[in-house]
Amino acid sequence: MTTSPYKLAVEDLTVAFGHGRRARTVLHGVSTGVRAGQTLGLVGESGSGKSTIAKAIVGIHPIRTGRITLGGEDLTGLRGRGLVAVRRRIQLVSQDPYASLNPRMTIGEAIAEAVDPVRADARKHAATVERWLETVALDGSAAARYPHEFSGGQRQRIAVARALAVEPEVVIADEITSALDASVQAEVLNLLEELRRSLALTMVFISHDLAVVRHVSDEVAVLCRGELLEQGRVRDVYRAPRHPYTRRLLASVPAFEEKPAFEKTLEKKESAA
Numbered sequence: 025m026t027t028s029p030y031k032l033a034v035e036d037l038t039v040a041f042g043h044g045r046r047a048r049t050v051l052h053g054v055s056t057g058v059r060a061g062q063t064l065g066l067v068g069e070s071g072s073g074k075s076t077i078a079k080a081i082v083g084i085h086p087i088r089t090g091r092i093t094l095g096g097e098d099l100t101g102l103r104g105r106g107l108v109a110v111r112r113r114i115q116l117v118s119q120d121p122y123a124s125l126n127p128r129m130t131i132g133e134a135i136a137e138a139v140d141p142v143r144a145d146a147r148k149h150a151a152t153v154e155r156w157l158e159t160v161a162l163d164g165s166a167a168a169r170y171p172h173e174f175s176g177g178q179r180q181r182i183a184v185a186r187a188l189a190v191e192p193e194v195v196i197a198d199e200i201t202s203a204l205d206a207s208v209q210a211e212v213l214n215l216l217e218e219l220r221r222s223l224a225l226t227m228v229f230i231s232h233d234l235a236v237v238r239h240v241s242d243e244v245a246v247l248c249r250g251e252l253l254e255q256g257r258v259r260d261v262y263r264a265p266r267h268p269y270t271r272r273l274l275a276s277v278p279a280f281e282e283k284p285a286f287e288k289t290l291e292k293k294e295s296a297a
């Protein structure tokens with residue numbers, strides 16, 4: 025039985041790299057979580073430990089202490105098949121889509137593998153592959169091509185399609201737009217926002233871009249040097265940050281009240297609907 029209000033919960037998480045005297049703790053008892061169907065924005069300066077949380081959740085980094093639960097089920101310490109199964113239920117999409125796309129596989133094969141890892145047959149799953157490509161606004165003919173044949177923004181959309189094709193319970197998006205220029209960033213964020221609404225995704229959105237986080241998140245958690253300083257509803261934290269560090273972080277955003285380009289595009293779409 026769990027009393028956690030969160031679909032995905034992290035409790036008292038400590039992660040350290042290295043051993044003995046060389047060990048360095050990078051997460052110090054972090055507790056956070058995301059409610060079902062919501063998006064948690066995870067913010068903090070470079071090196072604060074955001075990616076480490078994501079990687080610990082999906083089992084890439086071992087944890088020292090703490091607990092990770094999904095729907096109340098304890099995932100901590102899973103190995104072998106259990107770990108593989110969890111990696112499917114929680115999909116991590118990172119800044120570099122090359123990391124999740126095998127350069128020797130066509131896009132069709134990559135998505136087919138996400139749908140069915142046992143029989144990753146692009147022809148057998150052609151209809152599903154095409155549906156996911158269309159979901160991320162790509163033509164079905166993309167299935168026969170290789171990752172290097174696409175632009176950065178297109179590759180990121182393919183990585184999102186591949187992650188969603190698994191039908192995960194939670195998606196963790198780690199700086200997925202930081203390598204993209206502003207207009208492509210807007211395109212990927214718009215897509216994510218549409219998918220989030222239509223598929224009622226539960227998502228952790230990691231970014232150092234506070235304007236973007238404000239737009240896509242329901243709650244925001246602020247991380248500083250491996251410690252979680254505060255978490256709350258976006259509106260509350262942005263209007264009245266409790267921690268001086270959060271205040272500084274928000275103050276350092278130039279023209280903070282200025283709405284990002286993609287937000288304006290979304291508003292236009294909504295008012296036209």
Ligand SMILES: Nc1ncnc2c1ncn2[C@@H]1O[C@H](COP(=O)(O)OP(=O)(O)OP(=O)(O)O)[C@@H](O)[C@H]1O
Pocket residue numbers: 041042050068069070071072073074075076077232
């Ligand atoms: N595999 C690793 N081995 C040793 N140290 C690591 C490893 N991965 C991360 N670290 C260290 O952990 C700390 C947190 O890194 P992490 O990548 O989680 O930060 P971040 O907040 O995601 O930063 P950024 O926004 O720059 O991606 C950093 O000091 C980093 O050097």
